[in-house]
Amino acid sequence: MNDDRGRCARSAFLKSTVVAFGTTCATALTGVAWGAGGGPPMEASSPAEALSLLHAGNVRFATGKPQCRPLTARVAELANGQNPFAIVLGCSDSRVPVETVFDQPPGNVFVVRVAGNFLTDAGLGSIEYAVAALKSKLIVVLGHTSCGAVSAAVSYLRDGTRQPGHIQGLVTAIEPAAEAARGMHGDWLENAIAENVKRNVRALSERSTIVRDAAAADALRVVGAVYDLRTGRVAEL
Ligand SMILES: [Zn+2]
Numbered sequence: 001m002n003d004d005r006g007r008c009a010r011s012a013f014l015k016s017t018v019v020a021f022g023t024t025c026a027t028a029l030t031g032v033a034w035g036a037g038g039g040p041p042m043e044a045s046s047p048a049e050a051l052s053l054l055h056a057g058n059v060r061f062a063t064g065k066p067q068c069r070p071l072t073a074r075v076a077e078l079a080n081g082q083n084p085f086a087i088v089l090g091c092s093d094s095r096v097p098v099e100t101v102f103d104q105p106p107g108n109v110f111v112v113r114v115a116g117n118f119l120t121d122a123g124l125g126s127i128e129y130a131v132a133a134l135k136s137k138l139i140v141v142l143g144h145t146s147c148g149a150v151s152a153a154v155s156y157l158r159d160g161t162r163q164p165g166h167i168q169g170l171v172t173a174i175e176p177a178a179e180a181a182r183g184m185h186g187d188w189l190e191n192a193i194a195e196n197v198k199r200n201v202r203a204l205s206e207r208s209t210i211v212r213d214a215a216a217a218d219a220l221r222v223v224g225a226v227y228d229l230r231t232g233r234v235a236e237l
Pocket residue numbers: 091092093115116117144146147148149150
């Protein structure tokens with residue numbers, strides 16, 4: 001399939017693509033220029049294309065046909081700047097390396113990771129930077145099966161199990177999603193993982209004018225998804 005072929009090397013078509021950004025958002029972004037510009041051109045020209053590129057990359061990964069060599073690709077090109085087409089808010093879990101599961105080289109995905117893949121102020125600032133200054137087209141909130149952080153929140157609600165040190169702070173952040181998933185049909189943990197993703201998708205628009213304006217201008221799309229540790233597949237929620 002064409003979609004699965006050669007996504008690590010930019011096509012001639014995409015090389016020449018000039019990406020315009022929504023004026024509403026651009027207006028709000030005056031002064032945000034830290035590190036922007038330069039580098040290789042963005043590989044996606046729309047939110048739909050960004051989603052398609054990530055999907056095709058995940059299919060390559062899950063079927064054992066990755067094409068990227070992340071440690072060596074595009075080093076020189078990226079010295080001049082970055083134009084990532086997607087942003088991923090993912091979990092810190094070592095089993096969910098974002099570029100790897102989407103088969104993307106350095107420069108394509110702007111990644112924020114925290115155990116439990118929830119939105120923090122610093123994470124939101126990072127995401128807003130990628131939307132505002134780098135003009136990324138897509139935000140994926142990426143949960144995963146068997147997430148320890150979400151599991152800790154479920155355990156806390158089920159039997160009061162507290163975590164030591166700052167770890168309990170992760171539980172506190174995820175607790176509302178876990179509580180909402182209590183009593184849902186099916187497995188509590190699986191439902192909590194999905195609910196946590198959905199809530200953080202909504203929170204991105206609710207908390208960020210930059211995200212909201214870019215989405216309203218069709219310059220950005222926000223989606224939620226869950227990575228399955230057993231199959232390597234990412235399923236959009
Ligand atoms: Zn996790």
